[in-house]
Amino acid sequence: LNLNGATKARILTAAAADTRMGGETCPIMTSAGSGNQGLGVVLPIMVIAEENNIEKEKLIRAIFFAHIINKYVKLFTGKLSYMCGCGIAAGVGASAGISWMLGGNLEQISGACNNMLANLTGMVCDGAKETCALKLSTSAEEAVISAYLANKNIMPEPNIGIVGNSIEETIRNIGELCKAGLPSMDSAIIDIID
Numbered sequence: 001l002n003l004n005g006a007t008k009a010r011i012l013t014a015a016a017a018d019t020r021m022g023g024e025t026c027p028i029m030t031s032a033g034s035g036n037q038g039l040g041v042v043l044p045i046m047v048i049a050e051e052n053n054i055e056k057e058k059l060i061r062a063i064f065f066a067h068i069i070n071k072y073v074k075l076f077t078g079k080l081s082y083m084c085g086c087g088i089a090a091g092v093g094a095s096a097g098i099s100w101m102l103g104g105n106l107e108q109i110s111g112a113c114n115n116m117l118a119n120l121t122g123m124v125c126d127g128a129k130e131t132c133a134l135k136l137s138t139s140a141e142e143a144v145i146s147a148y149l150a151n152k153n154i155m156p157e158p159n160i161g162i163v164g165n166s167i168e169e170t171i172r173n174i175g176e177l178c179k180a181g182l183p184s185m186d187s188a189i190i191d192i193i194d
Helices: 005-023 036-053 056-077 089-101 106-120 132-151 167-191
Strands: none
Touching: 005 036, 005 132, 036 056, 036 089, 036 132, 056 089, 056 167, 089 106, 089 132, 106 132, 106 167
């Protein structure tokens, strides 16, 4: 089986999240206070670093950078949101870390983040459970693809859908979407889960 980096990131992230959400005890690195976000930030970057023979120092910096981006997105979406923090914020962080690690410039790193947000915005959080592994796996694979696309200068044009004039504006747009939709979305999800 010849797995490319995106597929390998997807499989490893799904396995780790499924193990964790299934109740197994295993050490992980959290991000923004979430174990699953830690998996979503760290594992895709580690897979791509291994695939590209990236030195340890650069890997560590990429992971650090990705944690910062994840936390930054969470500042706008909120600690609890109807949007999946693992799939959205962690995926954006991972895509930024991968883009930077592979030599992306500021425009390409921003493009990687915009690729993720244009793609996965709207992924709904319906509670912490085993199927979080599915969302995390989608996010991990898309983080890799988004970074590779952006580093080839393939990214959304400004002001297309949720994408703003800058990555900061796109993230603010996501935050506004979370605030506007939160009250009705939360009650609808709770009704469905109960």
